Amino acid sequence: MKRKSTKIILKINEAIFWVSVTILLSINMSPEAQAPDPTCAHPFEEPGISGKIVEPCIMVIFGATGDLTARKLMPALYNLAREGQLPPQFACVGFARREKSHEAFRQEMHDAINSFSRVKPIDETLWAHFKEHIFYHTSEFHEPEGYNRLRTFLQELDNQLGTKGNRVFYLSTQPSFFPLICENLHKAELIYDIYQTQDKWSRVIIEKPFGHDLNSAYSLQNELVHFLSEKQIYRIDHYLGKETVQNILIFRFANSLFESLWNNRYIDHIQITVAEDIGIGSRGNFFEEAGLLRDIVQNHMMQLLCLVAMEPPVSLASTAIHDEKAKVVQAIRPFQESDYETSVIRGQYDAGFINGQDVVGYRQEKNVSPTSNVETYVALRLFIDNWRWAGVPFYLRAGKRLPKRATEIAIVFKDPPLVLFQQEGKRNEPNTLAIRIQPDEGTSLKINCKVPGPSSPIQPVKMDFRYGSYFGMSPPEAYERLILDCMLGDNTLFAREDEVFNSWRLFTPILEHWTKTKADFPNYKSGTWGPKAGDELITRDKRKWRLI
Amino acid sequence: MTLTTQVVSPAAIQDTLNKIWESLETTNVTRASLFNLIFYCKKNNRTAYVQKLAQKVIEKFPSRVIFIAVDTQSKEDFLKTEVSILSSSKGEFDVACDYIQIEASGPSQLRVPFVVLPHILPDLPIYLAWAEDPGLDDPLFNQLNTFASRLIFDSETTDNLARFCTTLMQNYETTHTDIADLNWARIENWRDLLSMVFYSEENLDRMQHAKQIAITFNAQESQFFCHTRIQAVYLQAWIACQLNWEFKSLRTQKESMLFAYQSKYSPIEVSLTPILNAKLPPGLILSLAITTLDGHTYSFSRDLEQIHRITLHSSDTQSCALPVTYIFQKAESGHSLVKEVTHRGTSKHFLKVLNLLKNRENLGIC
Numbered sequence: 081m082k083r084k085s086t087k088i089i090l091k092i093n094e095a096i097f098w099v100s101v102t103i104l105l106s107i108n109m110s111p112e113a114q115a116p117d118p119t120c121a122h123p124f125e126e127p128g129i130s131g132k133i134v135e136p137c138i139m140v141i142f143g144a145t146g147d148l149t150a151r152k153l154m155p156a157l158y159n160l161a162r163e164g165q166l167p168p169q170f171a172c173v174g175f176a177r178r179e180k181s182h183e184a185f186r187q188e189m190h191d192a193i194n195s196f197s198r199v200k201p202i203d204e205t206l207w208a209h210f211k212e213h214i215f216y217h218t219s220e221f222h223e224p225e226g227y228n229r230l231r232t233f234l235q236e237l238d239n240q241l242g243t244k245g246n247r248v249f250y251l252s253t254q255p256s257f258f259p260l261i262c263e264n265l266h267k268a269e270l271i272y273d274i275y276q277t278q279d280k281w282s283r284v285i286i287e288k289p290f291g292h293d294l295n296s297a298y299s300l301q302n303e304l305v306h307f308l309s310e311k312q313i314y315r316i317d318h319y320l321g322k323e324t325v326q327n328i329l330i331f332r333f334a335n336s337l338f339e340s341l342w343n344n345r346y347i348d349h350i351q352i353t354v355a356e357d358i359g360i361g362s363r364g365n366f367f368e369e370a371g372l373l374r375d376i377v378q379n380h381m382m383q384l385l386c387l388v389a390m391e392p393p394v395s396l397a398s399t400a401i402h403d404e405k406a407k408v409v410q411a412i413r414p415f416q417e418s419d420y421e422t423s424v425i426r427g428q429y430d431a432g433f434i435n436g437q438d439v440v441g442y443r444q445e446k447n448v449s450p451t452s453n454v455e456t457y458v459a460l461r462l463f464i465d466n467w468r469w470a471g472v473p474f475y476l477r478a479g480k481r482l483p484k485r486a487t488e489i490a491i492v493f494k495d496p497p498l499v500l501f502q503q504e505g506k507r508n509e510p511n512t513l514a515i516r517i518q519p520d521e522g523t524s525l526k527i528n529c530k531v532p533g534p535s536s537p538i539q540p541v542k543m544d545f546r547y548g549s550y551f552g553m554s555p556p557e558a559y560e561r562l563i564l565d566c567m568l569g570d571n572t573l574f575a576r577e578d579e580v581f582n583s584w585r586l587f588t589p590i591l592e593h594w595t596k597t598k599a600d601f602p603n604y605k606s607g608t609w610g611p612k613a614g615d616e617l618i619t620r621d622k623r624k625w626r627l628i
Numbered sequence: 629m630t631l632t633t634q635v636v637s638p639a640a641i642q643d644t645l646n647k648i649w650e651s652l653e654t655t656n657v658t659r660a661s662l663f664n665l666i667f668y669c670k671k672n673n674r675t676a677y678v679q680k681l682a683q684k685v686i687e688k689f690p691s692r693v694i695f696i697a698v699d700t701q702s703k704e705d706f707l708k709t710e711v712s713i714l715s716s717s718k719g720e721f722d723v724a725c726d727y728i729q730i731e732a733s734g735p736s737q738l739r740v741p742f743v744v745l746p747h748i749l750p751d752l753p754i755y756l757a758w759a760e761d762p763g764l765d766d767p768l769f770n771q772l773n774t775f776a777s778r779l780i781f782d783s784e785t786t787d788n789l790a791r792f793c794t795t796l797m798q799n800y801e802t803t804h805t806d807i808a809d810l811n812w813a814r815i816e817n818w819r820d821l822l823s824m825v826f827y828s829e830e831n832l833d834r835m836q837h838a839k840q841i842a843i844t845f846n847a848q849e850s851q852f853f854c855h856t857r858i859q860a861v862y863l864q865a866w867i868a869c870q871l872n873w874e875f876k877s878l879r880t881q882k883e884s885m886l887f888a889y890q891s892k893y894s895p896i897e898v899s900l901t902p903i904l905n906a907k908l909p910p911g912l913i914l915s916l917a918i919t920t921l922d923g924h925t926y927s928f929s930r931d932l933e934q935i936h937r938i939t940l941h942s943s944d945t946q947s948c949a950l951p952v953t954y955i956f957q958k959a960e961s962g963h964s965l966v967k968e969v970t971h972r973g974t975s976k977h978f979l980k981v982l983n984l985l986k987n988r989e990n991l992g993i994c
Contacts, residue, residue: 122832123870124823126977131820133827164817164936164957167824205934209953242950549660549723550690 136169144174185216245280266307321558364447427457432606847902
């Protein structure tokens with residue numbers, strides 16, 4: 081154990097005392113460099129019952145004046161503090177270009193929490209304490225001196241608050257800044273080498289998108305690994321922080337009932353839908369560069385697909401789960417050129433009606449080209465060529481300005497082998513298990529049932545479990561769980577590099593094809609379920625999209 | 629919030645519930661039941677408090693509540709039942725659940741299980757919240773106990789903590805039904821805090837070299853709470869068990885209880901000292917000070933104005949560290965019961981504590 085003594089000023093009752101403070105530096109291996117040994121339980125910890133222990137740390141948010149900080153990150157930190165989940169030795173430093181005092185930043189964050197927190201209004205007593213741990217640092221992202229000043233400031237906070245040099249850097253900026261910020265953090269010695277620095281840790285949370293195609297993802301990764309180890313990179317996909325998404329694993333692997341049917345013998349096909357009724361709003365610039373496939377399909381939908389299709393992991397360890405997810409994406413049959421027009425459909429919304437109100441078309445949105453070729457709808461069919469899923473089509477669709485906001489996974493089962501109850505050539509409805517991710521979170525199962533009476537008609541009925549009905553409390557926001565996991569050094573709910581690369585490998589040829597070919601846009605009216613070609617994609621297989 | 633209440637005969641409970649739900653079909657009320665929650669208490673001035681606990685639980689976890697109140701003083705032979713719908717009135721949907729109340733006189737209480745049994749929702753866990761001293765040889769407890777999947781007690785109701793611990797252990801060993809105690813749940817924050825502070829090897833090592841622990845607690849009694857030492861007793865027992873300290877003796881000195889233990893390094897004295905504070909909840913642990921053999925001190929003290937704030941001052945003979953403030957999650961009435969309901973299994977740490985405290989007849993609690 082190393083001991084380092086330093087003198088700092090401590091204010092007590094308005095008087096200033098010089099106090100000799102001993103900071104104890106542990107020589108334990110850093111968490112990134114060493115896997116935990118479950119057999120060495122701490123005597124005060126009881127697995128499954130004790131709360132998780134978060135080490136002291138400072139979280140620095142790059143892009144602190146942006147929307148994400150106000151709407152999600154700061155409310156998440158506040159709620160973690162409210163529930164006693166943050167360590168007392170904690171600070172949050174906002175890093176952005178605009179000149180601002182700590183106090184002004186705190187006031188903005190106070191208002192943001194009051195507007196966007198899942199628990200409102202803000203608890204002023206708690207806030208009075210919490211705000212003392214919020215700071216603001218002005219600097220340009222490209223200015224090395226700003227990072228040196230940041231280092232000095234963080235060291236001061238370490239001394240004041242006992243945050244022990246541990247850092248979470250949250251990059252809530254445009255992706256083009258990721259390498260630059262990491263390089264400057266590295267130059268300012270704010271990112272620690274996990275094999276040389278063992279008494280403190282630094283981790284970087286990176287917002288999506290991670291690259292805009294396979295090559296750029298490789299190139300971004302190559303740039304980042306100059307300054308960071310893969311173990312320090314936390315690629316956030318907020319879908320994975322959602323309770324309902326995490327519940328997919330519980331649903332599948334804690335219930336023997338469904339897992340025994342979870343294969344090509346019993347499942348006819350699977351539909352995954354991510355529908356939004358909103359348009360692109362103020363994100364015109366971003367969307368013109370990204371498009372829906374990059375924004376939703378390549379990341380969120382692939383994560384949902386992986387969780388639905390993966391094999392049981394050998395344990396709940398992060399590596400075991402990531403390994404199984406990565407195998408799913410590896411096993412997806414690559415799209416051939418012949419599939420580009422038939423198995424992958426793109427669309428763009430035109431003017432129409434949402435909830436009876438007029439809405440403009442995509443090309444009329446702010447910061448969007450009037451001749452834009454960017455997709456706001458994608459439907460695709462893919463196959464996973466492995467033992468479990470051979471021959472089972474997965475239909476994915478996502479879009480903006482669809483009739484309603486709904487994200488769900490539907491498992492459509494095959495008909496019984498012998499149709500005893502077929503009536504005049506009419507097929508019975510297939511059993512369908514729908515996992516609703518948002519809103520109206522829950523699970524429903526459609527089964528066939530005899531209508532009372534002598535003629536025995538068969539009627540499909542629905543058994544429905546709604547999270548809101550059973551667990552009336554408001555669940556933690558995805559960002560709360562993900563930020564906490566990063567502080568704990570648990571990257572299970574973050575995307576691993578191979579998952580990201582494999583996903584880009586699948587979709588980059590399509591993106592390239594779309595760049596080369598002009599689409600006949602717009603091709604669906606706002607407020608409808610997408611273009612005709614999207615319906616044809618599935619009706620061609622004698623199936624149909626679920627009406628959600 | 630109770631939507632509607634109807635006095636019914638035991639035979640009409642289910643039909644009446646059905647009718648109430650049918651009448652609500654056109655409303656926005658959703659019926660939900662996560663588990664069966666059976667409460668038992670004696671009919672006295674604490675009954676209303678236990679009913680409030682039931683309401684707190686269903687606000688978080690809508691469940692079929694069967695509330696049994698027995699009037700042990702009454703010589704009459706009566707058994708009354710009423711049904712109602714309890715609504716949480718929170719969240720996106722108005723969620724409500726069944727509430728069946730059974731009131732019986734002492735002579736009629738053995739009929740109670742026969743009213744309870746037909747109204748248990750099948751395939752859902754059965755939590756029995758026994759808000760009376762289980763140390764008494766209660767035939768009703770013995771009958772309800774047989775079908776409970778989890779027993780939740782409140783040691784506040786006991787006059788003899790050692791006997792309470794012995795009964796719980798005996799019950800666990802014979803039935804293997806999961807057990808919990810609300811006073812154990814009430815100190816969960818402290819257990820987590822100590823776990824956090826002594827997480828590192830060097831801090832744990834210091835803790836293992838403790839020679840003195842001083843705990844103060846609020847001894848101010850209230851209408852519903854008079855056994856104010858129990859949380860402090862549990863906390864020190866938990867520390868001793870988890871650090872493998874050997875119990876040596878227990879004595880009292882003025883108002884304080886003094887526990888003596890032996891670790892592999894030295895004897896340890898633990899004092900539990902009452903403090904009266906009418907503004908704070910009864911039994912609340914107010915401070916905890918640990919002194920180690922090499923002169924380290926860890927002094928945890930609760931902010932008496934903002935009681936969810938705990939400040940730690942730590943020092944040794946050469947230096948002192950900056951004070952650190954920890955924030956406990958704000959707890960409302962019923963919070964401990966809600967937390968216990970969500971835990972699965974029986975805490976192994978709690979079983980160790982029960983083992984340590986059982987047969988210590990001089991615990992003399994009230």
